[in-house]
Amino acid sequence: MQFKLESTDVASQARAGTITLDHGTIETPIFMPVGTVATVKGVHQRELKEDINPDVILGNTYHLYLRPGVPILEKAGGIHKFMNWDRNILTDSGGYQVYSLSSNRKIKEEGVKFKSHIDGSYHVFTPENVMEIQRSIGADIIMAFDECTPYPCDYKYAKRSMHMTHRWLNRCINHLEKTPLKYDYNQTFFPIVQGSTYKDLRKQSAEYIASVGAEGNAIGGLSVGEPAEEMYEMTEVVTAILPKDKPRYLMGVGTPINILENIALGIDMFDCVMPTRNGRNGMLFTAHGTINIKNKKWEDDFSEIDEMNITWVDTAYSKAYLRHLFTVNEMLGRQIATIHNLGFYLWLVREARKHILAGDFSTWKNMMVKQMDKRL
């Protein structure tokens, strides 16, 4: 992997750069659409590639391990071939499932025992086998196996968990060195900063993560319910420590406003289910605020979905028609909303990049944040 830092904003920590991997170059800042089970839900590859056009998407180790399973992914020749996506892919390690499936798992030093949400069977994830699974899935960027702590999280637990995540990180690195690549392209490994909402822990974790000298670094354990201000404080503490010449990935963030604010704090990569999930649930993100397209007020609003026409669906369909599709529960409505939202998210980070390169990011960001903080 190669990271080239092209420009840093004068009035903030915002950066523009490029990450080059074997499946192409990623222009940062970037938003990575989430495709948990080898599909960005509701979007065909053609729309994803031609209309939304991200340089990288996400997959999830836990979910892919359960279905279709490692043997099938290996037989397919890796996830790229399996889902016919020839650009970059990043897989999350399953660390988030330690948090989101908390009622179905047990954490020990050795690893995490999960009860499958699909058939109730038990599975153990360790730093070692998660590395092997990610080798088999074959993403370009693979993540350390960590514990994503909940919010709120008491100090004692957060500290203990952070240290365990650090110990797990060592095991990930040791094991990865012993595990050969399965396909004919490289994989790069990102460790993850934890420490909940405690500045001293975040600082300590960032220092530790920086010390392992990975090609890129991630921040986890945020956007789990804490107030946005607290999230920004943590990002600020961490980005001050993480190396400037490596990409920084803030996991699971966020709203369009969260993304702009974190870009300003020096984050290069984002991912979030929000544009896809909220889209499927009838919420549209626009440059002028959010729209709940299911609301009655759109019933006879025949104006186009979004006059900005970022993706073709924006002007191809009216708000009233889209509301109708949601009302009658037609899948097309969810598809249109998803394409619109992802198109908007990718537009937003590309605009951010343009403004960083042009040198007026902060003024543009402040204007956008104000403008988007509305409900239409």
Added chain:
RNA sequence: GGAAAUAUUGAGCAAUUGGUUGGCUCACCAGACUGUAAAUCUGGCCUCUUAGGAGCUUGUAGGUUCGAAUCCUUCUAUUUCCA
């Protein structure tokens, strides 16, 4: 013309056969959603409300009873059957 059945909120049903229904599903109206157990979940949905409550309610008008959606009678409407 005769006989029978039925009538509960916008719709469809339920209510331990006389024991406190404003119960369920759908529809509708809102809200939520942040490294996806999510085409999901939560709330509202007779009226008023100062949000704690208050009031009215089982087609209609009476009756029996301590007590009626439930039993009896009147009328109305709908459905089925027979002529």
